[in-house]
Amino acid sequence: MGSPNDIKKGAVIIKDGEPWIVTSFQHVNPGKGAAFVRTRIKNAKTGKTLEQTYKTSETLTFAEIEYRNMSYLYHDNTGYVFMDNKNYEQVSMSDEDMGDDAKYLKDGIEVLVSMYQGNAIAVQVPKKMKFTIVETAPAVKGDTASGNVTKEAKTDTGFMVQVPIFLNQGDEVIVNTETGEYVERAK
């Protein structure tokens, strides 16, 4: 038994006896209404998707998920391929299932793969990851008082992030992958 507050990407909810994978979710508090979690779920057997909204005070049944540490290998026509670090078993996630987090994948990066009945159903990338800035406007020096002013920068995996203006091309930065925001300069 569980609470809708425990819903996360890759969790499997048992609904009417069928396993449904959470593909996205969002907490919503409609004006003065109860607290809800809006989810998109996908039937693990049929692939059918549904929009479901749960009240946070409800009780849910989650299926047992096995989490395995794997490394990202490469992208091919099956999608994103990962390898189990212990037994070298390989699994793949379709482009659609990998979703927006694909932009954080780098060769060899360690991820947590959720396995349900032998299938990879979700991939969690580390919460904080290091990236190199490959493109940005030149650094502005001697302006430490406004150190919180930001500019756009392109990372080595190709996504854009807002970074402080004192950073340069070639600098390494830590990005929070849950929010997509810059955290700090990598040491």
Place this chain on the structure above:
Amino acid sequence: MNIENLQVKAEVIKAIRAWFDNQGFIEMHTPRMVALPGQEPYLEPCWLDVKRQTSNVKCRVALVTSPEYAMKKLLGAGLDKIYDLGPCFRDNEPWDGSHDPEFLMLEWYRRNAGVNELMDDVLNLLTFVISKQRNSKFEIRNSIKKMTVEEVWRVYAGVELAPLLENREAMAKLASEKFGQTVTDQDDWDDIYYKIFLSEIEPKIEAGEPMFLYRYPASMAALARKSEDDSRWADRVEFYAGGLELANGFAELSDPVEQRKRFEEEQNLRRRSGKEVWSIDEELLNALPKMGNAAGIAFGVDRLVMLVTGAKSINDVIPFSARDRLGKN
């Protein structure tokens, strides 16, 4: 944190005050610490203990979730057009990209007004505030779309809501059979309404242009007057823009007998869900008949600043957000 956004925020606040001053509103600085906070069943106040130096007795006080009660008492005391701009506090919020437990709320009230006047105010206020910004990422073009709750259900979900009002069984059947929602025995009519609304309708509203949603089912407007032509609906309005819910307003209920009944229903709902219950604010009930046919609306200023600056998270328009200063672990 983003210094540029904070500079824009200061300009937005300056423009808001200028607009209200131009319109003849008076700014009120209502208390943040109160003994009897709002009793909405789904809002949780933050509580703290305060004591007088000469006493050992601690008073338990709440930080306001909105200045609503004080503002209504001030209308009852004879004021006509008032606004309050200050922080409000809510416990048990998600602390995500659009909620901070301490946020900047603008509330204004007018005597002899209804939801139409509130919608006009929002349009005129936003037009003015945006005109004062150099690089606003948010624009309003002369008018804002208006749709009733009945219309959005018809257009976005293909459902005629009127025949379903107050009919829980029919709503439950619709939710599970047409929309595949899970309905439990604990879900009341409003809960089922939201399960469908949040999955099927709100995402479409949020993806579209700025919009007023008005005329709500009467059960969803505990502090609003019922619509004159049909008492199953109430005069409540919400304003959506850029994927955010920015404002929530009512033609305010001024009947103290009806208001007491609704407060008692809210208390029962709180009790049933195991939440704390406190006394009804009798001074508020006494003030209601003296308030006349007033209308009032609460407007999230941080969210407006998000739209004007293009910030994706409320944490980018607050100097030290709760997530940063309190949520390290």
